[in-house]
Amino acid sequence: MVRLVVLGLLALALAPPVYSADFVKVDGLRFTSGNCTDFKPVGWNGWSTLSYAANKKSMPGFNDGRAFLTNMFKEAQALNFNVYRFFIQGDYSFLTTSAGQYDEQIFQGFDFVLDEAAKYNIKLTPILLNLWIDDGVPLFEKFCGSDSSNYRPTPSIDLRTETTLNASERLQTPYKWYTDPDCRQYVKDFITKVVTRVNTINGIAYKDDPTIFSWNMLNEPRCKYCGPEAVTEWYHDIAAHLKSVDLNHLVTTGEEGFFDESSSFVAADPTDGNKWGPRSGQDFVANHDSPNIDYTVIHMWPDNWGVQPNDIAFGKTWIDFHTQASTALGKPLLMEEFGKGVTDSSQITSVRDPWYSLTYDAATESIAAGGALRGALFWLWDGSTQNGGDGVVVGTADSTISNIVGLFADEVKSSCRASAPASTAAPGRAGASPAASRTGASPPASPSSIDLFQVQVPSTVAAAGRKLLAH
Numbered sequence: 331m332v333r334l335v336v337l338g339l340l341a342l343a344l345a346p347p348v349y350s351a352d353f354v355k356v357d358g359l360r361f362t363s364g365n366c367t368d369f370k371p372v373g374w375n376g377w378s379t380l381s382y383a384a385n386k387k388s389m390p391g392f393n394d395g396r397a398f399l400t401n402m403f404k405e406a407q408a409l410n411f412n413v414y415r416f417f418i419q420g421d422y423s424f425l426t427t428s429a430g431q432y433d434e435q436i437f438q439g440f441d442f443v444l445d446e447a448a449k450y451n452i453k454l455t456p457i458l459l460n461l462w463i464d465d466g467v468p469l470f471e472k473f474c475g476s477d478s479s480n481y482r483p484t485p486s487i488d489l490r491t492e493t494t495l496n497a498s499e500r501l502q503t504p505y506k507w508y509t510d511p512d513c514r515q516y517v518k519d520f521i522t523k524v525v526t527r528v529n530t531i532n533g534i535a536y537k538d539d540p541t542i543f544s545w546n547m548l549n550e551p552r553c554k555y556c557g558p559e560a561v562t563e564w565y566h567d568i569a570a571h572l573k574s575v576d577l578n579h580l581v582t583t584g585e586e587g588f589f590d591e592s593s594s595f596v597a598a599d600p601t602d603g604n605k606w607g608p609r610s611g612q613d614f615v616a617n618h619d620s621p622n623i624d625y626t627v628i629h630m631w632p633d634n635w636g637v638q639p640n641d642i643a644f645g646k647t648w649i650d651f652h653t654q655a656s657t658a659l660g661k662p663l664l665m666e667e668f669g670k671g672v673t674d675s676s677q678i679t680s681v682r683d684p685w686y687s688l689t690y691d692a693a694t695e696s697i698a699a700g701g702a703l704r705g706a707l708f709w710l711w712d713g714s715t716q717n718g719g720d721g722v723v724v725g726t727a728d729s730t731i732s733n734i735v736g737l738f739a740d741e742v743k744s745s746c747r748a749s750a751p752a753s754t755a756a757p758g759r760a761g762a763s764p765a766a767s768r769t770g771a772s773p774p775a776s777p778s779s780i781d782l783f784q785v786q787v788p789s790t791v792a793a794a795g796r797k798l799l800a801h
Contacts, residue, residue, distance in 0.1 A: 383439030420460025553611030
């Protein structure tokens with residue numbers, strides 16, 4: 331009997347990767363997937379994914395971009411990661427460059443990503459659009475002609491003194507693009523083209539592919555000093571369109587999660603004298619308050635947001651308030667993008683790791699209490715191809731992985747191992763530490779009584795290179 335058990339375990343460990351056939355759904359404050367009644371997202375964000383997949387870019391040490399992605403998914407499976415978030419437009423991959431015209435080579439790269447990730451039981455969150463990059467919202471503004479608009483819709487709340495908005499401020503105030511029906515139609519046509527595509531590798535329409543965890547509509551929207559209505563109405567309209575062409579997949583926003591200044595949670599926002607956070611155009615509760623938006627998301631970028639003092643207290647408040655707001659909405663919450671920069675490897679444990687511990691401890695506490703926060707996706711990881719001592723890139727050998735993210739991932743796998751179909755089980759990672767080894771975090775509190783961590787973190791000048799400073 332012992333010999334049979336050992337042989338069985340060995341066979342499982344050596345088994346080739348298989349396809350996972352279950353869509354992720356929402357049940358109250360939980361995600362579910364097939365027999366796993368509490369699917370907890372744990373994973374990472376990527377950059378230039380479709381460029382690698384189309385073999386337009388590669389990474390040193392690999393024959394081509396696809397070989398690099400295969401290796402990354404393989405390593406992710408070994409670490410028990412289960413969700414990968416990436417851009418399909420807005421990171422210079424250029425799926426489309428002119429209205430109605432698509433790059434078939436990039437599209438076939440997308441086909442590859444879907445097909446390859448499924449082999450390693452990695453779910454995917456494709457981001458449909460990105461505010462910040464030229465092939466994101468700025469390109470779609472050109473499609474409908476709104477790029478020539480330099481308009482301030484609500485002068486009474488606009489604290490900017492410039493007569494004409496500079497390029498950065500104009501980028502963050504695309505009011506006409508959000509509100510013009512023709513501009514929205516270009517987005518809807520793009521979405522329809524994407525979700526109805528049939529994969530040239532496996533013959534599965536994207537809308538029917540359970541490899542997709544969810545769709546992100548727009549990464550980090552802004553409509554500074556516009557009021558919250560433009561972004562809210564855009565999200566709700568686009569979500570309704572997505573559901574009209576794809577009923578299988580979850581839909582969410584892609585926003586950072588700023589609260590409007592009228593919110594009782596506004597104290598969580600990063601801000602300064604110009605109130606850029608509360609007047610960013612986002613309104614976390616209203617943005618997600620649609621039956622077509624299945625779960626809530628937040629980002630956390632203390633470096634980019636100019637958080638002062640640069641300490642854990644801000645992050646604790648940020649996570650706690652959003653957990654409470656999501657619970658009130660009755661929807662799961664995912665920290666879908668966050669990072670902390672370092673200037674060299676000596677800062678990993680002292681500067682970066684406290685922010686990661688905060689995030690994953692908060693998720694662990696929330697899950698244990700039946701709360702809304704169900705997981706986290708960090709920025710940025712490329713497998714074992716890079717070390718983690720430069721900026722926000724996390725290295726596989728970093729303590730960030732071994733002592734924090736990896737432990738959470740091991741717990742996630744263990745929690746669904748018993749109920750998951752045997753055919754979809756992935757090889758585990760040896761040496762997993764027990765859940766009891768994790769550091770506990772304080773449970774969520776009300777905005778008026780929140781108990782902040784008093785951990786001081788040394789400041790760092792590093793930030794995510796792809797992003798603009800928020801103000």
